[in-house]
Amino acid sequence: MAREALSAIKREGLMGVIQRYDMNPSLSRCWVWILAFGIFVQVAGELFNNDGSRHAVQMYICLFAPSLVLLIWQRFALYLWGNISGLIFFSMLLWVFFHGVMHPGSQGGGGYWFKVSLLICLYVFSVATLVRRTSKFNFFLLFLVAIVAFFAWWTIYYQFGVLDRKFEYNAMRFADRFSELGWNGLADFKHPVVAGLYFGVFAVVIIYLFVGSNINVFQGFFLALAAVGTFGYVMLSFTRGAWFATLAGIILLLILFPNRRSRYLICLVGLSLLVAPFVFWNELQYEMLRGVSGRDTIWRSWFERLPEFWLFGAGAGASFNYVFDYDSGEYPVWHAHNFYFQLWYEYGVFGFALFLLLAASLLVKGWQCRTLPLARLGLALMVYALVAMITDIDSVFTRPSPWWVVVWVPVGILLGIRQPEKQKSDTGYATVAR
Template sequence: MRFTQRLMVSDVVLPKAWLMVLALGLFVQLTGLLFNSDGSRYATQTYLLLFVPALVLFLWQRLSLHTWSQVPGVFFLCLLAWVLLSGLLNPGSSNGAVYWLKIALLILLYVFAVACLVRHKRAFTWLLVAVTATAVVFAWLTLYYQFGVLDKPVSYRALRYARLHELGWRGLADLKNPIIAGLYYGVFAVLLTYLLVGFKVRAWQAALLVMGMSGLLAYILFTASRGAWFATAAGGLATLLLFPNVKSRTLIGLGCLMVVVVASLFWPEIQYEQRRGVSGRDLIWGNWADRLPEFWLMGAGAGADLIFNFPNSSLGFLHAHSLYLQLWYEYGIVGFSLFVLLLLSLLWKGWQCRAEPLARLGLALLVLAMVAMVSDVYAIFHRPSPYWVLFWFPVGILLGVSRRDGRECLEPSVQEKPENDSLTLT
């Protein structure tokens, strides 16, 4: 399978003004939840600064057909089309066709905007630096305010039942749920790892990156979200393996040593987590399997709730606690198959293009998302949210990445040996 770049000159080189507009809009979408205590304000900023400019650029580039003509682009469009059909024709859908048309258009424009900026490597890299620095600042501010100002205890028992998910001051950086918070900051942990091992950095820059990573990992740890722990570890390890150099090998060694030390120091807590198992998810998944004959073919409808109540308890849930199962429940075998094909095609393209550093970053972020979606993430077809950062952001990266000289993305052994990007962070 070959992924070729069929771009006109006008599609490759965007004016600096457009790059600034796209970068600002994506910065607001990626980090706006940290600055805004009001969700409607965040939505307004995202619409005006990202979606409106992206729509104008989308029409100017004549629907950007080159982006969708590649195999992952075809599966992406087919998946959006199936979501629209489900919203229109399936009586179990939670909203009407107009709503799902809006959601599909927003996702299309978002992925398009990311793909466009990815083709301008330097501009996209500085966007990554800006959003990662912002996330690091908020992670450290949260740790300082929660444990320094509010003086919350740092014991395992206290942290297990008062899980971190907000800064705690004036509604800033309130992600509503510790699982969402852990996965959201996990994305930036992978981005920071990429900046550390994918670029030539000076000693003081490396020290700042390590300090930033410490804040992000501490925040993720204190969310007590095992899904976020495993997903971040998988994404980080994928990044290190995809950028083989002295720094990455050193970090892998230090990581293995840290795992051994932590396991020996916190063995009772690890045993407790093991006894907790999947926190009742096995019952939810079993209920999904029991009801499979009801929805396996066409699905229960776009946005339909999978209602489950625990036996002898008033506690209930509205989704499958696994995005893979939830998508099958909502969109049937066709929608689920299209989603899996999209993932596989993106992985294949990223692997074929792995001589490009951003392709390897996209792969690492997609690995993080794929692990997270096993036990967490309730929806990706909805309004802009942290889950867009988790899933649609790497989709946009992998759809946009290509060789800048217009040649095919070949195996590195045929094309060239992957090397660290020559751009230095100064």
Template sequence: MPCALRNLSNRLFDFICLWILPTGYLLLLCALFFLPERSLLHKLYYGLFSIPTLIALCIRPTKLKSLLREPIFIAVLLFCIWALISLAWSPPVDSLPGEFKPPAHLLMLFVGCSLLVSYRLDVLRPLCFCAAMVALVASLFNLYTFSLAYTPGARMIGGGAFDNPLLSSHVFGFFVVYWLWLSMSCQRMRVLLLSIPAMAVMFAAVLATGSRTPLVALTLAVAWICFMYSNKRSLILLTTMLTGAMAVLLMFPHMLGERGDSYRLEIWALVLNYIAEHPWIGHGFNANLAVDVNIGYFLDEPHNFALGVLYYVGIVGLVPWLFMQAWGLFKSWQLRSTPLVVLASSWLVFGIGAGLTEGGGVLSRPKEHWFLLWIPLALIAALCIAQRARRTPPHVMQTLAPAALEQLTCDARVIESDGLGPKVMRLNDGSFLKLFRPRRWYTSGGFNPYSERFASNSEQLGELGIVTPSIMDLYRLADGSSAVRYQPLAGQTLRHCLQVAGSADERAKLVRAFGVYMASLHEHGVYFRSLHLANVLVLESGGFGLIDLADLRIYPSPLRSSLRQRNLRHMQRYTEDNQWLFHEHLDALRSGYAQLTSANQAQGLLKAA
């Protein structure tokens, strides 16, 4: 591929992964609250998530390899293939290619989530929080307008693209689970003071819809979250849930009993009779379903997801459908130390509970039903792939009490400090403890602690063959700080080695080797904002290693010229580094950099300061 075309494809791939997909994912989560109709959600999803994902996949088809090693994605793929095969015995369709669109867009959800988690994991928590805030504000407005026009027996539908109280309740419940998870996982009182009232507002929205299915689903989600965390908050949550259930029974007894079983038993009995006609292969993906329970019109859904799968694609289709959910919960239990996995699996449990008495379509375009199954499953699959590729911190963040911290740092030697106290300490066993001050909860550092970034970056760089410190533990401290404990690399900083070099030729040799190393970082997409000669070690075993890894990002493609220039300008701020690299030994630096890039690129980037 010509160099210019390769650079263009790399920039397009980066732009899609870093900017387009996060925007599309945010709108997928919250656009129903403000769009005037659901068809606009479809267009937004296609234009900002599905089609960009397809373009990214065409640019780098090798990204499918990691997906094809993920059991959840394989099950989804088999399910979609079988659904399309079932068109052979479905009623005739107007446009066969049009029937391929829903499965294709669904598969792009899984591919896009994998790319998003792989390259922008740092924005996933802020995205979910922003979507939840949109849902919170919209729900407050919906509750207010509903209260003004309330009449006994009325059920709130919600604004935006919502057109059905039951379907609205699924999305409201989805965000109840989010705020519940945030209440259980947050460590800051300010966040807790926001999340608990927000959860109450979203739960009030669920109650206002008059739907009973989400109450069962939320009960299951609460039980799952308590099972995943199993701490004091879990006990408080269970007590609160029982108290709340009793309050709902006392205050809204009509909600549970006034509509009886809403014809569910009659519907299921009729659908089971239809299923018995073709139990193994179903009636076909595009088959019609008309259920008559003598209410004056036909129902086109079995009001149970499992029965819907059996009706359309039979037992053969039910097997991968059940497997993907069971495997998702199993892997979530294994990865329960990762907060986002707990959130995604809680969403899935909520969806399983809601699907007991609602839904039935096999594959659909983006709508409320996606919040019950496909969005949670896609996130779980993406997190599993990222964990396998070591893009998530492998260590559990432990809470370190003040007494334990004092014992750990007893007789430790302070390596680096600031006006607030020690920043890096060498412990008695030779390991290092690096402290990160607490950041404001709404900042990037509040959502993604720098200690976790340090550990995650270390793992990812190791996968690229770049030597970094070995992570031992992650800690959360009582004052809101976090810390990472690691085994330091054996060596001296490059700045020190240049200072003690015996001759200009020896310095030139080191600078040339550093030029090769810096080019390797840039070609691997490593943008180290704080790159300078004191953050690069000359290892005793040969070669170089990186330290101070929190302020680092790994891009999907080799760095573009502007980022490389920015990296170089940072080094030029240091007088000694600037003198050695960009004056005395500039030719040696260019020579080394050109070994992995080109002479023209090295000449254009590396200029005297």
């Protein structure tokens, strides 16, 4: 066997042998499932794991190691990065790396920032590669939705049925916001904001599966049940950033899928928005009085300090420290409670501009490819992330976290989609648009 391989290399050259095996359908299908399992370990692992170090080991073995092998095998997937969005994405990661190495205010050494940049690259590459197999990616999304919806319903049952939480606005708003299952450390996101935004992603995905795919009555019932549980979790997290982001993502999806199901849902959403002020008038008044929960004072402090860091930032991973001075004591925070402000604070105007250019280029690409269902999903999830970043999300240039699901998944989807006229046969990874 080794002798045959050597003779094939002499005859066709190493790249020729790699390309021939790369086009092998059975081998390609094998890689698809390997990557799908690795992404599942990262995404669903946020629900199953109560040990961060164990989750990290699982991701290195199941996701990052196979992704690195495939990336090298694919000759570094130049077909994926050789476009405007891909070049901006790489430029942004290079800026993060060199900023982390050279800026005196950066937290962590060069090894840490190289690892973070590499892991983000491998994660986006994995999502983009899986997206190129549309039917398998849709099945993968359906499987993830089933897991997430199960945990959403389980949390609702356990919180109210076992822990006997009060189903009252005051109790839930101030003491019992959803952030964990409450049993054995499962689905513990540590904070309601993180939990609400994580589940909000799948609320958007459920609507995509409902209006953007051919489903039967049983599947429709399943998605409706999943939607009730997932939307219920998002609402009970009382994360208003997740509320508005979910609403923005869903409205965009319904506009991009002009069919009978979407029209029914548009009517349902519109009716809900009209009825809600009458049913929840007192609660809405209180939410409006809360405003942005003190974020305005943090943002004011950010503007006051802007001359100190506007050009090169305070350093990768630097904390934006602010202290609320209440009668009951001081309450410190460590980030700007606005991703765009925090990004500028850490990486300066160049890092901020590169991220905005990446988001803009991906939105343009998604719009150009909007005839593809997955492009519409990518657009909706990207809008979801961009809206959520206004009030929440502290940093995405870190080791794997739930924020990766919110931000890097839509980046991977939009990088992975191809113009319809450029799509080739789906028999292997070598048959891609050049």
